[in-house]
Amino acid sequence: MDLLLHLWHLTGFPHLTWQMPVMWGVVAILFYLAIYKGFEPLLLVPIAFGALLANLPTKGLVSEPPGDLLAPVSGLVLEVPKASREEVLQGDLLFRIQFQHQSDHGAVTETRDIRAGTNGRLVDLRFKPGDTVTEGEILGTLYSKEPGGLFHYLYKGIEWEIFPPLIFLGVGALTDFGPLIANPRTLLLGAAAQLGVFITFLGAAWMGFGHGASASISIIGGADGPTAIFLASSLAPDLLSPIAVAAYSYMALVPLIQPPIMRALTTEKERKIRMKSLRPVGRLEKLAFCLLVTISCILLVPAAASLIGMLMLGNFLRECTVTERLVKSAQNEIINIITIFLGTSVGITMTGQRFLQPDTLKILGLGVVAFGFSTAGGVLMAKLMNLFAPSNPINPLIGSAGVSAVPMAARVSHLEGQRADPHNYLLMHAMGPNVAGVIGTAVVAGYFLATLGK
Incomplete structure (x- = not known):
């Protein structure tokens, strides 16, 4: 039984979310419009196929290469869930930053998440909750042996x-x-x-x-x-x-x-x-x-x-x-x-x-x-x-x-x-x-x- 469970977890089925089958329906509509109706097939067919890949539990297709994690905005560090030298998985939350920007209705406060782009280990952690960061500052470094996925570079x-x-x-x-x-x-x-x-x-x-x-x-x-x-x-x-x-x-x-x-x-x-x-x-x-x-x-x-x-x-x-x-x-x-x-x-x-x-x-x-x-x-x-x-x-x-x-x-x-x-x-x-x-x-x-x- 343990072997069967192990094999099950090696497949993509445990990683399916409810959004994925819904998006398969969107992909089917795009394929229908492109192939059967002839609506911009040269673009809609590649877009639809890319969307299909995006909504399957792939491994390494869009992984980011390891390296420095840069602050995307200036603001206040709210969360740092992982400790230095802790192993992380692709998609894990690494930092949450609160920032403000101006809109037509005045100042708006939002948060921005920085997640692991690949499996690896978080090293050289430079900020803790309560610290302020400036856009472009190095928050930490993600170490991994994986070089980054195909679509990371194509994008x-x-x-x-x-x-x-x-x-x-x-x-x-x-x-x-x-x-x-x-x-x-x-x-x-x-x-x-x-x-x-x-x-x-x-x-x-x-x-x-x-x-x-x-x-x-x-x-x-x-x-x-x-x-x-x-x-x-x-x-x-x-x-x-x-x-x-x-x-x-x-x-x-x-x-x-x-x-x-x-x-x-x-x-x-x-x-x-x-x-x-x-x-x-x-x-x-x-x-x-x-x-x-x-x-x-x-x-x-x-x-x-x-x-x-x-x-x-x-x-x-x-x-x-x-x-x-x-x-x-x-x-x-x-x-x-x-x-x-x-x-x-x-x-x-x-x-x-x-x-x-x-x-x-x-x-x-x-x-x-x-x-x-x-x-x-x-x-x-x-x-x-x-x-x-x-x-x-x-x-x-x-x-x-x-x-x-x-x-x-x-x-x-x-x-x-x-x-x-x-x-x-x-x-x-x-x-x-x-x-x-x-x-x-x-x-x-x-x-x-x-x-x-x-």
């Missing part, structure tokens, strides 16, 4: 802001900025589509989220998954998984969310507007545009340098026509490999303890609000512009493409236009605000990072 690609800019490199290599250059006024449509970002920021703050979390949630309205991950990893790492899932889910639902809003805000006559053909754009113009956007955006918002820089590098490689091998790598191998690592690294954060929280439902609801206002902002801006240029009108449907879902949002604008007039071709016109939205969302993210980041 550094998100934590160190490596994966999202590399995704932007591929997006730039796949995108033609010609429609925006040929009709530069569509840049205003991309800017207007950021309306949902700022309204959702205010709504999230009103619902009790901190400014960093509110900014990260609001970027969902830009329909830009990599940018949402980029911002959340810096400003709201605890909310990264629900924000990423919401961002990519709503990107996939663009064909369902946007059309009713577009029809409600436009008349039949407006939907039938035929726009003038775009002029050809030369290679020199495209190269100059890349350099101009890079210089101007980084001078205005230096914090957006990694996103804007990699986006424009990818496009410059595409348009210079002398780096074909590099362009193909950025369009295929690089973006595909990074997509796998990015998706699974996001999924591995979707533990039941993190995901099954009331805040997750709030984020999903705010995501719909963000998307709706972003769509409306672009459409209404197009209608406003037509008041000042009636001789060269814009079909308001292309305003909805100001969100960053390239090229899906542009395709939705085109299809809605063809519902009203089967011979009206809006796809290339809609690509102008679509790529403007990519730039706009990256700039807004940089602004939030500069003003709200540490």
Whole structure:
């Protein structure tokens, strides 16, 4: 019997929690949406598989390497449950620190737990209950022979802001900025589509989220998954998984969310507007545009340098026509490999303890609000512009493409236009605000990072 009990404890069954089977249901829904409905399968499949791994009693998959334990905040040490040189298991509480931060409702007192990232022994314990610590101070050292798990290192690609800019490199290599250059006024449509970002920021703050979390949630309205991950990893790492899932889910639902809003805000006559053909754009113009956007955006918002820089590098490689091998790598191998690592690294954060929280439902609801206002902002801006240029009108449907879902949002604008007039071709016109939205969302993210980041 003792042998059977010993064998039982060697399996993962004793370590199952009630949250794990619940999260298996969430994983099944994500697989269904990705595989059977075709909603963003390139991202949702890796995210779902990572979430499955996160909700199984694995060993060593996400273990942290041994080393110094740093104080994540400045405050008062409340608890130190373990003694120096005591053996600890992964997940054991090592320190509990009380700290204060400012919110819209004044000073808020919270606690932050520091837990063992791997099995080992706690040595060189430097603080006891009642001591004050400063952020970044060494609390103690965790000794272990285990080197750290696979996903601990893969997640550094998100934590160190490596994966999202590399995704932007591929997006730039796949995108033609010609429609925006040929009709530069569509840049205003991309800017207007950021309306949902700022309204959702205010709504999230009103619902009790901190400014960093509110900014990260609001970027969902830009329909830009990599940018949402980029911002959340810096400003709201605890909310990264629900924000990423919401961002990519709503990107996939663009064909369902946007059309009713577009029809409600436009008349039949407006939907039938035929726009003038775009002029050809030369290679020199495209190269100059890349350099101009890079210089101007980084001078205005230096914090957006990694996103804007990699986006424009990818496009410059595409348009210079002398780096074909590099362009193909950025369009295929690089973006595909990074997509796998990015998706699974996001999924591995979707533990039941993190995901099954009331805040997750709030984020999903705010995501719909963000998307709706972003769509409306672009459409209404197009209608406003037509008041000042009636001789060269814009079909308001292309305003909805100001969100960053390239090229899906542009395709939705085109299809809605063809519902009203089967011979009206809006796809290339809609690509102008679509790529403007990519730039706009990256700039807004940089602004939030500069003003709200540490």
